[in-house]
Amino acid sequence: VYSAYEGTTSQRLIVVANRLPVSAVRERDGSWSxxxxxGGLVSALMGVSNFRTCWVGWPGVYVDEGPDRxxxxxxxxxxxxxxxxxxPKVFDxxxxxxxxxxxxxxxxxxxxNMDSKLSETRTLQFxxxxxxxxxxxxxxxxxxxxxxxxxxxxxxxxLMLLPAILKSRAPKMKVGxxxxxxxxxxxxxxxxxxxxxxxxxxxxxxxxxxxxxDYARHFVSACTRILGLEGTPEGVEDNGSLTRVAxxxxxxDPDRFARALEQMEVKAHIxxxxxxxxxxxxxxxxxxxxxxxxxxxxxLAFEKFLEEHPEWRDxxxxxxxxxxxxxxxxxxxxxxxxxxxxxxxxxxHYGTLTHVPIHHLDRQLAFHELCALYAVTDVALVxxxxxxxxxxxxxxxxxxxDNAGVLVLSEFAGAAQSLGAGAILVNPWNITDMAAAIxxxxxxxxxxxxxxxxxxxxxxxxHTSQTWADTFISELNDTHVEAELRTKH
Ligand code: ADQ
Numbered sequence: 001v002y003s004a005y006e007g008t009t010s011q012r013l014i015v016v017a018n019r020l021p022v023s024a025v026r027e028r029d030g031s032w033s034x035x036x037x038x039g040g041l042v043s044a045l046m047g048v049s050n051f052r053t054c055w056v057g058w059p060g061v062y063v064d065e066g067p068d069r070x071x072x073x074x075x076x077x078x079x080x081x082x083x084x085x086x087x088p089k090v091f092d093x094x095x096x097x098x099x100x101x102x103x104x105x106x107x108x109x110x111x112x113n114m115d116s117k118l119s120e121t122r123t124l125q126f127x128x129x130x131x132x133x134x135x136x137x138x139x140x141x142x143x144x145x146x147x148x149x150x151x152x153x154x155x156x157x158x159l160m161l162l163p164a165i166l167k168s169r170a171p172k173m174k175v176g177x178x179x180x181x182x183x184x185x186x187x188x189x190x191x192x193x194x195x196x197x198x199x200x201x202x203x204x205x206x207x208x209x210x211x212x213x214d215y216a217r218h219f220v221s222a223c224t225r226i227l228g229l230e231g232t233p234e235g236v237e238d239n240g241s242l243t244r245v246a247x248x249x250x251x252x253d254p255d256r257f258a259r260a261l262e263q264m265e266v267k268a269h270i271x272x273x274x275x276x277x278x279x280x281x282x283x284x285x286x287x288x289x290x291x292x293x294x295x296x297x298x299x300l301a302f303e304k305f306l307e308e309h310p311e312w313r314d315x316x317x318x319x320x321x322x323x324x325x326x327x328x329x330x331x332x333x334x335x336x337x338x339x340x341x342x343x344x345x346x347x348x349h350y351g352t353l354t355h356v357p358i359h360h361l362d363r364q365l366a367f368h369e370l371c372a373l374y375a376v377t378d379v380a381l382v383x384x385x386x387x388x389x390x391x392x393x394x395x396x397x398x399x400x401x402d403n404a405g406v407l408v409l410s411e412f413a414g415a416a417q418s419l420g421a422g423a424i425l426v427n428p429w430n431i432t433d434m435a436a437a438i439x440x441x442x443x444x445x446x447x448x449x450x451x452x453x454x455x456x457x458x459x460x461x462x463h464t465s466q467t468w469a470d471t472f473i474s475e476l477n478d479t480h481v482e483a484e485l486r487t488k489h
Pocket of ligand 1: 041180288322393
C-alpha cells in the first residue's frame, strides 16, 4: 500500500479512522467507484500533505471475501486506503449503537437515555461487545500494515480502545489519539457504564490530543477522579509512566478555498447567486443534520427575528444546508421531520408570492457550490449546542476576504475559543439573544465588520490543518523519544 509520496517527509503516517474518507459505491457495470464523504474529520485530514499517509478505516460497505472484495481492496489501495471489513451486524451495534447512541451523545452532554437503556441492558451489553470486537479488528488491520518507525494516529471516539490493543502487540509503536468532539466534564463522563475500561485503553497512547484546553482538562480530571491517577500539567501519570495530554486546535486548508475562489466555475456560480439574491441580505447555515448543530434553535431565532422586525421580512433570506447524516437512526429521522416542519411553518407564515425567507436543502453540496455560497453570503449562523471545533466557521471566514461577512457563533463550539474575538458569540439556547445577534449582524457598520473579519482571517490562515498535523506528529515523535530515554535509565 505504501509507496513514496514525492516532496513529503520520509516518515510514514498511518491514519486510523472509523470511516475512510471515501465511500465505496457499486457502479452499474459491477465495478467500484469512490465518493468523498462530507464531515469535519475528512476535511481536516485531507488538508494534510507533509507525510506519506495511508488511511485505515471502514469503506462504507461490507463485501464477502472473494474476488469482489479483492477488486474493492485493490481500487482503494491505489489511493493508499486500507479497508477494515466489519460484519454488518457488528458494525451496526458498534457504530450506530455504542458510538453514536452512547458516546457521541454523552460527549455532547446528552445524558444516557435511562428508560431505553434500562429496558435494553442486553442491547448495551451487545453494543459494547461489538465495539470491542470492532476495535480488535481495526487493530489487526493496522498491525498487518505497520512497519517499525511508522507513526500511528488514531482518530476520534470510535477507536478509544485501539491504543491498548496496538500497544499490547507492538509496545514500541508510536501511537497518538485525537478526539474531534468535546470531552465532557467528568461529571457527565462518569455516567458511562464502561468508563474505566475506556479511559485505561486510551491512556496507552503516547500522546492524547483535544481541540481545546477545557476538553484536555476534563479528560485529565476524569482520569484522576475515576481511576485515581495523578494529573500533572503534562498529562496523566500512572506509576511513573506519563501519558502526555495536550490541546491541538484543528484548522482548515485555507489555500484550497482561496484557489477555488479563483476558478471560473466558482466565479460563474458566484455571479449567478449574486444576481439571484440582489437587493436582499443573505444568511447562511451549513451543518450536518445532527442534534448537536442546533438547527431547530437557529430556525426559531430567525422566526423570532422576522416576527419582531417586519421591515426585514422581504429583505433577508436564510440559506440552510443540512447534509443528511446517520440516516438509519430514529432520532436523526425525527430531527429531519422537525426541521422540515419549522421551515414549512416559517415559509408559510412569512413568505410572499415573490420571496421565501428560508431556502432549505438537505443534501451534500459540491465543493464549488459550497465555496460560492460561503463567498456571497452576508452572515454565517453557526449555532451548535456543542461542537468539538466547527470547521464551517473557519471555511466561511476563509472565503470572505472581499465581503467581510459576519460570523454569529455559538459559545459552545470549540471555535468560540479561537474565533471569539471576531465573531458575535451567542448562547444557542437563548432564542431572544440569538434574534438580537441576527439584527446586530445584519446592521453592523462596515468598519466593524472589516475589523472583526481581519482578526478571524488572521487566525484561520495561521492555524491551518497542516500546522495542526505537523504539531501533533512532531510532539508524538518527541514523546516517544522521551519515553525511550526514561525506560533506558
Ligand atoms: P463535523 O461535526 O462534521 O466534524 P464540522 O467541523 O463543521 O463538523 O465539519 C463539517 C465539514 O463538512 C465541513 O468541512 C463542511 O464543509 C462539510 N459540509 C458540511 N455540510 C456540507 C454540505 N451540505 N455539503 C458539502 N460539505 C458539507 C467533527 C466535529 C467538529 C470538528 C470536526 C473536525 O463534530 O466539531 O470541528 O470533526 O475535528
